[in-house]
Amino acid sequence: MANFFSDNRDLEFTLNNLDLLEAVALRENNYEFAKEFETAPVDYADALDNFNRVLSVVGEICGDNIEPRSRTVDREGPHFADGVVTYHPLTQANLEDLRKADVSGVMLEHRFGGLNFPVSVYTMMTEMVSRADASLQNLFGLQDIAETIAEFGSEEQKQQYLPKFAQGLVDGSMDLTEPDYGSDLQAVKLRAWQDEKTGQWYLNGMKRFITNGCAQVHLVLARSEEGTSDGRGLSMFICEACPQLVVRRIEDKMGIHGVATCELQYNDVPAQLCGKRRLGLIRYVMSLMNGARVAISAQAVGIAEAAYRAARQYAAEREQFKKSIDKFPAIYDMLAGMKAKLTAARTLLYETTRAVDLRTVYTHLAEEPNATAEVKNMAKYYNKLAAILTPMCKAMATESANQIAYDTIQIHGGTGFMRDFNAERFYRDARITNIYEGTTQLQVVAAIGGVMQRDADKRLEEMFAIEFEGESARLAEIVKGLYAKQLEAVKFVADRKDVAYHDLHARDLVEMETYVFVGMLMLRDAQKCEDRFVLAERYILDSQAEFAKRYAKVMSGDLTVIDHHRDVIDY
Numbered sequence: 001m002a003n004f005f006s007d008n009r010d011l012e013f014t015l016n017n018l019d020l021l022e023a024v025a026l027r028e029n030n031y032e033f034a035k036e037f038e039t040a041p042v043d044y045a046d047a048l049d050n051f052n053r054v055l056s057v058v059g060e061i062c063g064d065n066i067e068p069r070s071r072t073v074d075r076e077g078p079h080f081a082d083g084v085v086t087y088h089p090l091t092q093a094n095l096e097d098l099r100k101a102d103v104s105g106v107m108l109e110h111r112f113g114g115l116n117f118p119v120s121v122y123t124m125m126t127e128m129v130s131r132a133d134a135s136l137q138n139l140f141g142l143q144d145i146a147e148t149i150a151e152f153g154s155e156e157q158k159q160q161y162l163p164k165f166a167q168g169l170v171d172g173s174m175d176l177t178e179p180d181y182g183s184d185l186q187a188v189k190l191r192a193w194q195d196e197k198t199g200q201w202y203l204n205g206m207k208r209f210i211t212n213g214c215a216q217v218h219l220v221l222a223r224s225e226e227g228t229s230d231g232r233g234l235s236m237f238i239c240e241a242c243p244q245l246v247v248r249r250i251e252d253k254m255g256i257h258g259v260a261t262c263e264l265q266y267n268d269v270p271a272q273l274c275g276k277r278r279l280g281l282i283r284y285v286m287s288l289m290n291g292a293r294v295a296i297s298a299q300a301v302g303i304a305e306a307a308y309r310a311a312r313q314y315a316a317e318r319e320q321f322k323k324s325i326d327k328f329p330a331i332y333d334m335l336a337g338m339k340a341k342l343t344a345a346r347t348l349l350y351e352t353t354r355a356v357d358l359r360t361v362y363t364h365l366a367e368e369p370n371a372t373a374e375v376k377n378m379a380k381y382y383n384k385l386a387a388i389l390t391p392m393c394k395a396m397a398t399e400s401a402n403q404i405a406y407d408t409i410q411i412h413g414g415t416g417f418m419r420d421f422n423a424e425r426f427y428r429d430a431r432i433t434n435i436y437e438g439t440t441q442l443q444v445v446a447a448i449g450g451v452m453q454r455d456a457d458k459r460l461e462e463m464f465a466i467e468f469e470g471e472s473a474r475l476a477e478i479v480k481g482l483y484a485k486q487l488e489a490v491k492f493v494a495d496r497k498d499v500a501y502h503d504l505h506a507r508d509l510v511e512m513e514t515y516v517f518v519g520m521l522m523l524r525d526a527q528k529c530e531d532r533f534v535l536a537e538r539y540i541l542d543s544q545a546e547f548a549k550r551y552a553k554v555m556s557g558d559l560t561v562i563d564h565h566r567d568v569i570d571y
Helices: 009-017 021-027 044-076 089-100 119-132 134-140 143-152 155-166 280-317 329-366 373-417 423-431 440-453 457-464 470-496 499-504 506-528 530-554 560-570
Strands: 079-081 084-086 172-175 191-194 201-211 217-223 234-240 245-250 261-274
Touching (some): 009 044, 009 119, 009 329, 009 506, 021 044, 044 119, 079 245, 084 245, 119 280, 119 329, 134 280, 134 423, 143 155, 143 172, 143 234, 143 261, 172 201, 201 217, 201 234, 217 261, 217 280, 280 373, 280 423, 373 423, 373 440, 373 457, 373 506, 440 506, 457 470, 457 506, 470 506, 506 530
Parallel strands (some): 172 217
Antiparallel strands (some): 079 084, 217 234, 234 261
16 A cells, blocks of 8 residues: 555645645635535634545555556557547546546635645645656646636636536646747637627637647637737637547657647637637736646656655665665765755745745735735735746756656666666656746746846745754855845846846846745755755755856856857857
């Protein structure tokens, strides 16, 4: 018997120390929902008990059912013939197990049959599912589609779709990417036209790289405004599987083999407008992408957890020169670095989800007619904090997962290159995480504005105010020193007023910000559990060296370096 929640003390620590008290109370309308819905908690203790219970159920399904099936699913995958995608029987069994556990509508409101759990708890589920089978997360993790309808759809659309999502009766996909336009979503061309007599909308065009494109319900980004060529001409639509929506093929991918990635053709597909015209990209997809960043970050952390455990077990069992290889400094140093990266990524992930949870509830409160100035200010603050943390989190979690998966194969040696071991699958599955839902380079673009405007400073100041003692105080001074240099570097780049120099060093500045922010998170958690001090120390000392390299680059002030980079490319 394996349970991917109870066997992960870091995940248990995170749940019990995340401080969701405020977010849960506001989400549950100060627990007034308990008077109307049996599933609603009566207080935070009751809510926390529910979280633990459901996470334990999902953890057991992941450990006992999903993970043992994962290798077969990876090797055989879904079947495609005559335009029909059929998921592997074991994938179907996994989805049925999760449906029976009533976790198909984790974040949906009670009135739609959902659990009304915060994003943070749902993210823990997606992490565990990803550890068991990363490709399954791309199906289980599509609950953001229902959330988008809940957020922006009409009441009629909510009643039409959300109860079905909550019961696991329908699945969904978000259809954004087109054959000629990957990250450049404002250039989307798929056409939406409206019959003037009936008011019915129809969709025509192509989409590519659509995860679970064989779904029953689709959220589609389409060009609704004739004569436009930018994001202001795009709207969001809901459509359903029908003969006019053709799956042309599924991709033969490097990894994530258990889920179908489809190319779709729309031939006058009937659709409903979701929300208002022209807001499809600039509001609705941006909201959807923010949720996707968190989901993929959790997927990356889940893969990293699986990879680290595989490396740790193999190193403890593999003997060379009459002792297990985890006794060799080169190996245990590598394992220590992997563990520190993994814990740091998880720490930032759930600090991010907490900000997202608070942003969600305060944004809704701020939209009420009687919203106070304090509520509006809180909504503004958490919007800015979540906006900087979500891309920072995705960049860090996915890059760390790739490095951990790489090191796992290295520790396995030649056996890691063989399909007899899971190490090579983790390596393949991790590789997509820093590409889809926005590459790491695009995460830098999304985060750099918040870095320059210092949107995380208030949260940093709260952590700097913690009273550290002994060795923790020494490490805190190191991080504070890095913070002072970060402020200096940000000012240096801003004062230069050179766009090319700013863009060249954006990734350096974002990563430096991450080292500072995560360093303080790790120290904060070490205050609550002294066993975590060694992890904080390893992360901070490693970060100090990396920070110094990036700081030197940023502060060089040498504009010719831009031309030198181009010369290297052209050589």
